[in-house]
Amino acid sequence: MATETVTDVICPLCGSLCDDIEVIVEAGRITNVKKACPLGKSKIMGHGRIRAPMVREGGELREVSYDVAIERSAEILSDAKRPLLYGWSSLICEAQRKGVELAEEIGALIDNTASVCHGPTVIGVQGKGSPGCTLGEVKNRADLVVFWGCNPAEAHPRHRARYSHAAKGFFRPGGKKDRKVYVVDVRETKTAKVADEFIRVEPGYDYMVFSALRTILAGHEDVVPDTVGGVEKSKLIEMVDAMKSCEFGIIFGGMGLTHSRGRYKNLENVISLVDELNAHTKFTLMPMRGHYNVTGSGHTFAWLTGYPFAVDFSRGYAWYNPGETAANDVLLRGEVDAMMAIAADPGAHFPGESLRHMAKIPLIQIDPYPNPTTELADVVIPSAISGVEVAGTAYRMDGVPIRTRKIVDTDYLSDEEILERILTRVRELRR
Numbered sequence: 001m002a003t004e005t006v007t008d009v010i011c012p013l014c015g016s017l018c019d020d021i022e023v024i025v026e027a028g029r030i031t032n033v034k035k036a037c038p039l040g041k042s043k044i045m046g047h048g049r050i051r052a053p054m055v056r057e058g059g060e061l062r063e064v065s066y067d068v069a070i071e072r073s074a075e076i077l078s079d080a081k082r083p084l085l086y087g088w089s090s091l092i093c094e095a096q097r098k099g100v101e102l103a104e105e106i107g108a109l110i111d112n113t114a115s116v117c118h119g120p121t122v123i124g125v126q127g128k129g130s131p132g133c134t135l136g137e138v139k140n141r142a143d144l145v146v147f148w149g150c151n152p153a154e155a156h157p158r159h160r161a162r163y164s165h166a167a168k169g170f171f172r173p174g175g176k177k178d179r180k181v182y183v184v185d186v187r188e189t190k191t192a193k194v195a196d197e198f199i200r201v202e203p204g205y206d207y208m209v210f211s212a213l214r215t216i217l218a219g220h221e222d223v224v225p226d227t228v229g230g231v232e233k234s235k236l237i238e239m240v241d242a243m244k245s246c247e248f249g250i251i252f253g254g255m256g257l258t259h260s261r262g263r264y265k266n267l268e269n270v271i272s273l274v275d276e277l278n279a280h281t282k283f284t285l286m287p288m289r290g291h292y293n294v295t296g297s298g299h300t301f302a303w304l305t306g307y308p309f310a311v312d313f314s315r316g317y318a319w320y321n322p323g324e325t326a327a328n329d330v331l332l333r334g335e336v337d338a339m340m341a342i343a344a345d346p347g348a349h350f351p352g353e354s355l356r357h358m359a360k361i362p363l364i365q366i367d368p369y370p371n372p373t374t375e376l377a378d379v380v381i382p383s384a385i386s387g388v389e390v391a392g393t394a395y396r397m398d399g400v401p402i403r404t405r406k407i408v409d410t411d412y413l414s415d416e417e418i419l420e421r422i423l424t425r426v427r428e429l430r431r
C-alpha cells in the first residue's frame, strides 16, 4: 500500500494556524497526523462526518441528493423576508466571499462567530486603533508576555511553544529563559501554572485593573487604592515596572475580556494602556482569535462590505450596528424568518432564547460534522473539510494570510461549490 508523508500542512482548527503539520496518507486516506496538538489531530483525522445531504420530513431527517437539498435551501432563502446567514469562521475566504454575494442577493444579514467571541475586540479597535504586530515579531523580540483572560494551554495548545512563551527567536535564543510571562485571570488555569507570575483578578474587574495600571504609569499611584479588583497595589506597581522596563512587550487578550463586564470598554482601556506604554518602550496587543479563519471572515466581509461582522443587507446596502444587527440581536427579537448556519454550531453555543426562535424557523445547516445544530436543522448539507479536502486562504490570529492545502480527494462538495449552486438557483427563482 503506497504511503505518503505530506509535510507543511496547515491545521484548520484554531487561530494559531500551525503550518508545520505532517500528515500520513495511505491509499488516499489519512492514517496519522504528526506535530499537531490533540485538537488539531482530531480535526485533520476527521471524525463522525455527516454522510449525505438530508431534508426534514414529518419531523425526521431523510437522506436526499445534493440537488434536492440545494433546491430546498434556495427555496427557503428566496422566500425569506429576513434571512440570517451565520457562521463563516471554519472555512476558507473563497467561500466567505461567495457567502457575501449570496447575502447581498437576498438582502440577508450576514454575521460571523466574532459576534459571540472577539466582536468586542473589533469594536474596541474601531474606537481606539490597533497597536498590533505579527506572531513572528513576538517570537523573535518579546521579552515580556502577558496572557490576559486567555488560556492557550487548553484553547491554542501549541501557541506558547511556537510563538509566545517557549519559542526560541532571533533576539530571544534562550526561549522561555529570555522571557517573563504573566497570566492575569480569574482562576489559576493550566497556562497560569506554568507562567512566572499569576495575578488573580475578581470577575468583572479587568476594566478597573487596566485603569489602575494606567494611573500608576502616569505617575499617580498615590490615588490608587490598596487593592483593585482583588489585586494588591504593590503587585500592580511591580507589573507597571516590568512593562515599562521590557524591550518588547505583548498582551494577548482573550474571552476573559470580551465576555466579562465592560466587554468592548475593556478592550478600549487596554488599547489605551498599550498606547501609553509605547511612550516608554515597544508594546503591542493581540486578540487570541478562536477559529482558524475567524480573522479571515472579518477581513473578507470588510473588504467586500466595509464591515467585519454583523452586516445587514436588508436596506439594499451594507449596514452595521452590533447590538442591532448581530445574529443574537435578531434571533432574540424574533425578527429572523429563515437561517443558514455554515461552518459553526450555534445550536451548541447560542443562548436558549435564540435556540427557541431557531427551532421555529426554517434552518439550513452546511457543515462537515453533525452537531447540536443538526438536531434543529430542516436541511443539512455536508461539505468537504477546508484545509484537508479543499485548499484556500485563511488568516492567522495576527492577520497573516496562509494558503491552506488539499491533502486528500473527496466526494463531498466544497462550501464554495454548495454556495455557488444555491446562489445560482436563488437567482433563477427570483427572476
Ligand code: SF4
Pocket: 011, 012, 013, 014, 015, 016, 017, 018, 035, 036, 037, 038, 039, 040, 041, 156, 157, 158, 159
Ligand atoms: S495549536 Fe491550533 S492550529 Fe496548532 S495544531 Fe493545535 S489546534 Fe491546530
